[in-house]
Amino acid sequence: MYYFAGRKRLYVMKTTVLFAWLLFTSLMAGAKTPDFDSILSEIAWYADIMVHAEESKHRLRAHDQLIQAVDSFLMMPGSFDVRLDSIIGFQSLYADNFRIVTWQLRHSPDEYSYGGFIQWPDRVVGLVDNRPFLNGSAYSYYSADKWYGCVYYEIIPFELHGKRYYILMGFHAGNSLVNTKVADVLDLTGESPRLGLPVFVGNGEARTRLILTYFDGSLVQLKYDKDLKGIVHHHLITLPGVGPNGEALPVSDGSLEGWIFKKGNWHYEEEVYRAVPVSEPPMLEERKVRKEEKDILGRPRG
Numbered sequence: 505m506y507y508f509a510g511r512k513r514l515y516v517m518k519t520t521v522l523f524a525w526l527l528f529t530s531l532m533a534g535a536k537t538p539d540f541d542s543i544l545s546e547i548a549w550y551a552d553i554m555v556h557a558e559e560s561k562h563r564l565r566a567h568d569q570l571i572q573a574v575d576s577f578l579m580m581p582g583s584f585d586v587r588l589d590s591i592i593g594f595q596s597l598y599a600d601n602f603r604i605v606t607w608q609l610r611h612s613p614d615e616y617s618y619g620g621f622i623q624w625p626d627r628v629v630g631l632v633d634n635r636p637f638l639n640g641s642a643y644s645y646y647s648a649d650k651w652y653g654c655v656y657y658e659i660i661p662f663e664l665h666g667k668r669y670y671i672l673m674g675f676h677a678g679n680s681l682v683n684t685k686v687a688d689v690l691d692l693t694g695e696s697p698r699l700g701l702p703v704f705v706g707n708g709e710a711r712t713r714l715i716l717t718y719f720d721g722s723l724v725q726l727k728y729d730k731d732l733k734g735i736v737h738h739h740l741i742t743l744p745g746v747g748p749n750g751e752a753l754p755v756s757d758g759s760l761e762g763w764i765f766k767k768g769n770w771h772y773e774e775e776v777y778r779a780v781p782v783s784e785p786p787m788l789e790e791r792k793v794r795k796e797e798k799d800i801l802g803r804p805r806g
Contacts, residue, residue, distance in 0.1 A: 618653030664768035685726040687714035706772030722755035734764035
């Protein structure tokens, strides 16, 4: 069995045997085509409440119902072929013969948790937001039930020693002061998914993932550059007086560093190209406006 969970509860998810059994029995019984429209409507309803409700207790209750609806959806034969892109708050990425779906739950301005799953045509693995070695995450390995929770917004396949892996770019809301962006590695070469691989080399000990934690009011990008064939992100510096109580917090200085893909690994480049550096800390009074005008992935709201 696989376990599918937010931070508060665990939901059992059946494996390939159940999928095969459901498909067989439905065919033998001449069952009708699953009613995907109804279950998607239910998922969309709870997702909307989970994202937009003002009261925390309403968001949490909606999330519990959402999990149950998603669980029912994933048990339906043929659910892999039904897209979830229209669901508010869901981010779906496709690669090869699988997809990965993630979402964010806001408990309070200082607490967020994440949910998600990896799905193939014949099985599902739930992702549990549970990071036991948070301070050493840049050098740790995780599994589906010990996942560095975030919303993934980009996936990049690559090969190492004849095996295929995937870079996952993700966003974690952190708290009211800082956010985190992550470039993780999804390893599907074994029986169970693993996250993290020491392929980020240079600039110190090899990292299993890239982690950028930065002040919420600072614009920090983490993306794949096709022309450079590498991962590019803003360089962070710590500036005093940035926080509301004068705290020193990390912000972008305007320069970009990168991790260029060469012979299976991602090699550090101190400077890929340079923009105008930041001369002053971001204006705190603009922070609320920035947050309202952009979604959790930094994109302008429509």
